[in-house]
Amino acid sequence: MPQSSPPRRLKLGVFDSGFGGLTVLRELVKLLPDADSVYLGDTARLPYGSKSQKTISRYAVESSKFLADQGADLLVIACNTATAMALPDIQQAMAIPVVGVIEPGAKAALSTGTGDVLVLATSATVQSGAYTAALNAEGLRAYEKACPLLVPLVEEGWTSHPVMDEVLKIYLSEALAEAPDSATLLLGCTHYPLIQSAIRDAAERLGHPMEIIDSARATAMATAEVIAAKFGDVHCQVSGEAKREFYATDSVEKFQRLGAGFLGQPIDEVRLIDLGG
Secondary structure (H helix, E strand, O other), X not given: OOOOOOOOOOEEEEEEOOOOOHHHHHHHHHHOOOOEEEEEXXXXXXXXXXXXXXXXXXXXXXXXXXXXXXXXXXXXEOOHHHHHHHHHHHHHHOOOOEEOOHHHHHHHHHOOOOOEEEEEXXXXXXXXXXXXXXXXXXXXXXXXXXXXXXXXXXXXXXXXXXXXXXXXXXXXXXXXXXXXXXXXXXXXXXXXXXXXXXXXXXXXXXXXXXXXXXXXXXXXXXXXXXXXXXXXXXXXXXXXXXXXXXXXXXXXXXXXXXXXXXXXXXOOOOEEOOOOO
């Protein structure tokens, strides 16, 4: 009688153009603490938002294949631009399940009820119209607001700085003037969970409190649902501590230093890899 293979851990592959996607990994670790993970930040080729759709797709597929080669059982595209511009191409190229970051946030917004949904995102994500399409598909009206200053302020560590408060006040005032019926605010960038409380406070000071949807959390929950459907619990029932691997295509010291704030814990090692130009 043939012996069954020993159980092994599920291994999650998480991809972003930088280290913002570590907020998604942070939520995945909370929900799936027994799963191994491998994260790739394509820091040598960011920002993706300034590239063509064809180039973004090529970069994203290359990065996804790298993670699959590292043994990933499932891929999470924790990058709004790559999800918006290349998710179908990634899914077609991969033989393992792929979860994007946009649809889960839109589905989570549906649970808050009716009304307009205000999406704060980068300029590239807003220009793609991906969140509007996803929210409209759920029967929700959407208004997307580009907030180009938020990412550099977060990366500078100014998450609770008065400048951040003033910038948020300006962005939210402009957005609410265009969409005054917004009842839900969707965080459309993986950097924004780090300023979720500041966004909530700014909205309340403007007299317009809203339900805030963290798309990183929503993506992690959607990933857990896919895992339950595809793999069950068997692959996570292995003794010992789960392994976390980190790769970057450039600036590994910066990734390690700033990434710890996004992940919420120290990053012991980041390995440098070359995926080409």
